[in-house]
Amino acid sequence: MTANDFLLDARRDERLRLSEAIFCSGKSPAQIAAIIDHAEARGLSLLLTRLDEARLAGLPPQQRHALDYDAVSRTAIWGQPHPLGSETRVAIVTAGTSDVPVAREAARTLRFEGFGSEEIVDVGVAGLWRLLRRVEELQRFPVVIVAAGMDAALPSVVGGLVGGLVIAVPTSVGYGVAAGGQTALNAILASCAPGIVTVNIDNGYGAACAAIRALGGRPARQGDQHGTS
Amino acid sequence: MTANDFLLDARRDERLRLSEAIFCSGKSPAQIAAIIDHAEARGLSLLLTRLDEARLAGLPPQQRHALDYDAVSRTAIWGQPHPLGSETRVAIVTAGTSDVPVAREAARTLRFEGFGSEEIVDVGVAGLWRLLRRVEELQRFPVVIVAAGMDAALPSVVGGLVGGLVIAVPTSVGYGVAAGGQTALNAILASCAPGIVTVNIDNGYGAACAAIRALGGRPARQGDQHGTS
Amino acid sequence: MTANDFLLDARRDERLRLSEAIFCSGKSPAQIAAIIDHAEARGLSLLLTRLDEARLAGLPPQQRHALDYDAVSRTAIWGQPHPLGSETRVAIVTAGTSDVPVAREAARTLRFEGFGSEEIVDVGVAGLWRLLRRVEELQRFPVVIVAAGMDAALPSVVGGLVGGLVIAVPTSVGYGVAAGGQTALNAILASCAPGIVTVNIDNGYGAACAAIRALGGRPARQGDQHGTS
Amino acid sequence: MTANDFLLDARRDERLRLSEAIFCSGKSPAQIAAIIDHAEARGLSLLLTRLDEARLAGLPPQQRHALDYDAVSRTAIWGQPHPLGSETRVAIVTAGTSDVPVAREAARTLRFEGFGSEEIVDVGVAGLWRLLRRVEELQRFPVVIVAAGMDAALPSVVGGLVGGLVIAVPTSVGYGVAAGGQTALNAILASCAPGIVTVNIDNGYGAACAAIRALGGRPARQGDQHGTS
Amino acid sequence: MTANDFLLDARRDERLRLSEAIFCSGKSPAQIAAIIDHAEARGLSLLLTRLDEARLAGLPPQQRHALDYDAVSRTAIWGQPHPLGSETRVAIVTAGTSDVPVAREAARTLRFEGFGSEEIVDVGVAGLWRLLRRVEELQRFPVVIVAAGMDAALPSVVGGLVGGLVIAVPTSVGYGVAAGGQTALNAILASCAPGIVTVNIDNGYGAACAAIRALGGRPARQGDQHGTS
């Protein structure tokens, strides 16, 4: 069960102008290694998400050392990311310190695809002044990603203050009724601010892909990377 | 099934310094009329909640006309409310127009028990400036009741701005994932603002009772009203 | 409880380049009429959503006749919509006939704000050929709104075929485990296609607002309309 | 608590033309060993499902070595499987690599009962071309098993393309709202494609049994295996 | 919003050897009438499901009178059903009287497609003798549809007694924790009997389609009916 068990979507790049990422959490180290081998043989770059340290440790040493790994976001990049565009068009805002890993997954995905981003952390509404002093800055971005758990009041407040596309990412931060992010997700969907959109809980990767779609996609490049989900 | 079916808690007033209210929504007009008869015979005042217009119409005309009925909050007062105290110590804030019936139920309950209140409506966070210009005013109240549905981001923001007791009432306003107020309730419970408390969905009556408990209760009075739930 | 019960967000337009809409489903005809009066007195245009025929019938005749009402989407426009832009940049796709009211709410909101749209109906995946013959056409739109209920497989398929921003709107179409749109919503959020975003169940209005945000917002205009939620 | 705690359904084979399998996940190694002993004493073959490596390690060495164990599907066969029929009448399709263990459990169950199967992996709808090039092949099978997690859009698409019996198996692949397979299950049940059937989450064994039922059952054989659940 | 709002899947018959049915519950009488007009113009037969009496009354009289309507199952047939095959290969079993409408929807769908069926009613497990005396009869059918609500114990018992394909249809019969059929559905999915399959709550139509798929489909016929969902 390795090489036979995956079939990369080799045509995604031309269709979507998005790279496929390898979502690692349901895969064995042997499967992940086989996919990297496949990419290496074809000269492809790859983004790996949800690669925890246990799975990383299970990869062959030469693969492990060649990866650009970030422990906070549990992402890894195999090969070269796309060249960075000149303008930073995405802001990433977090309600609290515990939301940073999700925000970082978005930032890493954006970077892999050639987009820079600006992170603004720990500006949850319990201390509203922290956000209010950044509003003018935020209003200049065409896309704002907001990662928030617990009651996720922050996306509603941001959505009422800035006119760009607001992509809220509910996070699994919290306990009890926070219910692994379900309350944050529902609060975002029921938001009183008009036109906020959202993605699955903790899905920083998806928020970044949506941002890229909204910004017109990534410029195509020959010999691009592919993946399997 | 009328007089045999209820047993008023005749000792509540002395124990709790709170009047029992008659929650009407599960009761037949005949049962409600029997309770009013019982109160009339003993010279008691009564607060009736969730008395919709259909049930009201089913009461005997002389009862119906003697009631002080408020259609917005669906509350009625039989007899005299308690004398109004001199100081207004409770503010009632609503996120939107649709939350007003719940806020009004709280205001009517407070008034019945002798407490005045100040209502501040339609200050939801999607237009944050509406709330921000009232903050100093709100900071002067020892108790602030906040009624909000949908994502209920308002209680979190209020709870981060004022130091008094914040009693949030989730309302059933909204659709889809708002789930009849469940999302608002969960968002309040998962709030990032410290020390916010809450009550059941749409329970303006309960919020008012909690406010009275926090303010040290109502001065006792002879021959007080009682009820059944 | 009419004029005192609402407070329009008079500054939304300048902040967000979006008009506030009046969400009518929790409001009484008297409240809605008061808001229209308020708009009329200030020369504002207004979009009213979730205005069912019963509420419409409860409005004063002169208001009722002056409204541009669409029964399918239950939307009404008071005054003039924004001038239509020259280019159609939004496609609206529906899985089945029953999803049309939600799609139409999006189309009406877009039109009110000055954006045209292209509707493509009844292309659910059970008869995949209906969608496949429209793919090239869809790939030319920067924003595609997809309304789908039941299993909501259509947004995943669309998201794998077009590279623009895909805003999926789950609808409450279906029965049993469809659960009023909750299954469609969850399927969209768990989609295997990268970067799909979503809004609350049946929220065609929100999808349209998100599209406008992604397209850079509406050009500001003097004396704009406002609303209350 | 070993030999006293189980009672094999010795008459299942004659009633159902299906062997009972031993579902191991709630049983101790001692209980499993006692059941194997019981089978050995009677010359029966046995299929064991959900036998994780920890439980396998807890079996007596002579049992452990005599088992035909497959780590991917966590199944083991004690004794001889039924002779393989000549025709392959079941296709097993998976949306992604992570769905393979469930598909393999179905394949192993089919093999144990004497049925061959054809596996087609990683053809999820996000890259639709992977499925479309296999449609004609799939249309030739009287039974198609489809294992899919996350949004489970694949069974709807397959169900709209092939006319045989489509048995969808929701898998627990995914995170957040995927909810351990509940969203996949609900999406399958709410499918817009007519006549798709389903089984419990991750229940590859059940899908295989249903396929056998639909194909008219397995030819009876003397001295067949039995089990306990 | 009539003729523009639907797009029949004209190719379903050739792909699936199944007719598309018109699911009426989310459609207006005007939409349904337009679809019937469309079928009439092309000489197609049509099956309409979930056609309640209010919608039926809203159809034009000439359509209404030409329909073969069954009030119990809320189904109607426009034009001629497929010719009845010679053999009855499907049994339909119900746990209680209240499950009959769902069973009848399955029987009507089968009949429309040219399949006869045998109904066995009110054999719920609380009076087990009623089922046990029919077991031998049931064992002769290659497909058994079982409709049951409440605790849905009947499909488990049937599944342990007969070897054919058992398609269980959970019904919304019951109250309290029965939860509109959710408990019946879950009990079926968690059944201890091997290889039982299921469909959405109250989905008699889907069970019939699955039976037809399992039986090898309906013989194709020229000029077949089509529909929209």
Place this chain on the structure above:
Amino acid sequence: MTANDFLLDARRDERLRLSEAIFCSGKSPAQIAAIIDHAEARGLSLLLTRLDEARLAGLPPQQRHALDYDAVSRTAIWGQPHPLGSETRVAIVTAGTSDVPVAREAARTLRFEGFGSEEIVDVGVAGLWRLLRRVEELQRFPVVIVAAGMDAALPSVVGGLVGGLVIAVPTSVGYGVAAGGQTALNAILASCAPGIVTVNIDNGYGAACAAIRALGGRPARQGDQHGTS
């Protein structure tokens, strides 16, 4: 769909020493009338539960007038109930006035089967003195049925004070998180008092049957009534 749609469990009485009741809420007046006809032809007595006034009005006049109907509990008795035993061995306690219909259904079922009962109403724990003065009385009953909605704290308190069998019936009284009785049910199941048992929400009939089982059943009688569910 009348006489063909039911099959009475004619052997229940001899097996269980319990009469089958006709649960009317999912049945049409025509079906109910056919069952009464069937009973009349055989000289059986019948208990009908959940017979609302609309269905009652749909019965033939001669049936309607011959029924002993109780509007509070929505039960009717056809023919003669069993002779009343000499001793009252069941107490029925209710937390509030709104729980009386459920309690009455239990009382009527007990009476039909020949058992008397003692009702003690409106002794919810918010006014604990009302219960405490009845404790000694309650301790003398071998079976105590407790009907309570909302938080259902009463069964826990009763279960800690009396040693007889406590059968708690959660009721659908309440709003918001009361969730149609689900919270009351869960609170009863999670009770800190040892050995409390429960039945479905609002199931006064089931509580009475359980009481009869615990009391050793009803003495058998020839020519007993039967029913269908």
Place this chain on the structure above:
Amino acid sequence: MTANDFLLDARRDERLRLSEAIFCSGKSPAQIAAIIDHAEARGLSLLLTRLDEARLAGLPPQQRHALDYDAVSRTAIWGQPHPLGSETRVAIVTAGTSDVPVAREAARTLRFEGFGSEEIVDVGVAGLWRLLRRVEELQRFPVVIVAAGMDAALPSVVGGLVGGLVIAVPTSVGYGVAAGGQTALNAILASCAPGIVTVNIDNGYGAACAAIRALGGRPARQGDQHGTS
């Protein structure tokens, strides 16, 4: 946090004729040891439930060795159980091998209180003949406890065959939609068999206590054991 953290219900025995049990799963070894010390000092016997092997290992050796521990049910008895009554009046039936631990907890609780019981294992309805041959035997018991997980069809079948009090215990056996026993619980509550009662998931202790209540309680004894929950 040891001796100060508990307060035994020293009067339970005289009120309820039931011993309090020590529910260990939320308590530290130090707390459990302090409670045993307290019992030892007063010469009390104690039943400990949910005492897993890790907590057992954390007790002082002299306590650990003096306990009568049963690993299957995770129960321990400190001191002497009540003397065994002469007649066995409770049967305990399990659907499968995995339900045995819950059944054993009931048996141990009964034994501690002086009641014998008869266990009948692995008679789930998938192989109905296993149960049917035991029916006459079961009909002789005044109380039958039935432990079943997954779909919990067994209690419905038993409840339709025996007239004694049927106490069903849902177990957490199963996966996917079995949902930790919630489906089994709901199926039991929605059972079509009349008068079945139930307790919390896996609560063998509670079922035993209910049986004792139904059997008239345990004869009082001086110097009885007490506990804390």
Place this chain on the structure above:
Amino acid sequence: MTANDFLLDARRDERLRLSEAIFCSGKSPAQIAAIIDHAEARGLSLLLTRLDEARLAGLPPQQRHALDYDAVSRTAIWGQPHPLGSETRVAIVTAGTSDVPVAREAARTLRFEGFGSEEIVDVGVAGLWRLLRRVEELQRFPVVIVAAGMDAALPSVVGGLVGGLVIAVPTSVGYGVAAGGQTALNAILASCAPGIVTVNIDNGYGAACAAIRALGGRPARQGDQHGTS
């Protein structure tokens, strides 16, 4: 990801007269250490909650030794708590031994902010006499915090007996339907006692903050501690 990942709410103390606490459960030891460093550099005191022993062990030794750590409540205090006020105005009541950790978190929070409290443990309603003998004492406190899991009947009983502010904290104690505290929470919200308020499951910290708000807040002090969530 340490110093960059947090932004303390330096102005909370002046706004709310409440200290911000550091909620540790989602933070790494490195993040917690950085926050303590930040506090040390500014001479601030800090309250840390949900600091389990694993995270504590991950702190630098000099920090670890300087903390005042309480293992039961998993709280730690860095620096000096606020000076203790002269009067004890808060009672903390627990239903069982397992609720003590939550109660202790409230007590520690109160102490940190300068408020004493009185703990009354293990007075759950199953042994009602334990509570009744403390009622007069409880009636003297202006604020009563009640921590209870399982069915949470205790807050309802307390709320019916004392007139002060009752802040109920549902705990995650229990199993099966207790559902991690959700049933306790819902029972509290649906309580029949008037004016009970609540907070998130296990949120002893929040209950203490609410108590402080109700008591008029803490006297301000220069150079106060701050935190991040």
